[in-house]
Amino acid sequence: MSEGQMSETSQAEIAARFSGIHDWVFDLDNTLYPHHIDLHTQIGARMTDYVSSLLGLAPEEAWTLQRQYYLDHGLTLLGLMADHGIDPLDYLEKTHAIDYSALQPQPGLAAALAALPGRKFIFTNASRGHADAVATALGLSGLFDGVFDLVAAGYAPKPTADSYRKFLEGMGVDAHSAAMFEDLPRNLDVPHSLGMVTVLIIPSAQEKVPIWWDSQSTATARADFVTDDLAGFLAAIVGTSQT
Structure with a gap:
């Protein structure tokens, strides 16, 4: 404190x-x-890659969609499950495949x-x-x-x-x-x-x-x-x- x-x-x-x-x-x-470690930037990039690969979108379009799903559903994952029937376990594994060395x-x-x-x-x-x-x-x-x-x-x-x-x-x-x-x-x-x-x-x-x-x-x-x-x-x- x-x-x-x-x-x-x-x-x-x-x-x-x-x-x-x-x-x-x-x-x-x-x-x-601490906030400044910011693992979310890595996770967000993995999410963009996932959406881009899944739907054949350019990275900018994929980011816009993932953000809209977050706003509409509370999590990007829930939007992808609702609209595209993805395997949530596969999504979680791929989007959390990040570098933890900053910790x-x-x-x-x-x-x-x-x-x-x-x-x-x-x-x-x-x-x-x-x-x-x-x-x-x-x-x-x-x-x-x-x-x-x-x-x-x-x-x-x-x-x-x-x-x-x-x-x-x-x-x-x-x-x-x-x-x-x-x-x-x-x-x-x-x-x-x-x-x-x-x-x-x-x-x-x-x-x-x-x-x-x-x-x-x-x-x-x-x-x-x-x-x-x-x-x-x-x-x-x-x-x-x-x-």
Whole structure:
């Protein structure tokens, strides 16, 4: 947690708010690693290649279509499934065949996660394979009790209420004793309404934010806390210090 964030919310206040939490739910991309790593640029390029190859479109046309599917369906994949009957598993495998070398082990985050009482989960709109690859690259393997991916959600993505319902039921999580960590404000609306403690992860002031990330999107009444330092925030919850 940055010094500025700590000055707004004391460690005692943070610890008190999370005292009854024993299920910790983390988004994956741009939550467990900083925004500037920007794996989405690679994934987006793979998506364009997929659409271009599937439909015989020029890259510019393929990008326009994938963006329209995202706007209309919430995910490009869902548009391709609806209009072209593609195999979603093939799509997820090909679009997540990326280079993970930009990710480095995060011992501070690993220690903070390990210190949390209760269970830890990854809840992502991406694939299980992508989640496992990210966790491995960050040195977080073995710290999570489960991964709930888009396939497990029956292709109902966040922020749809159905996605959260399936997660809670599938993982046996009581929303009132759970906390959700996310980088997209819209994905905190439903968990907040269900009674989860919500934490919005934002870029640090020093980060070069990817052009796709809308800085204005941080305005939300659905985030109980906002931080640019996940590891520091988690350390504050359990009352430990980072070295």
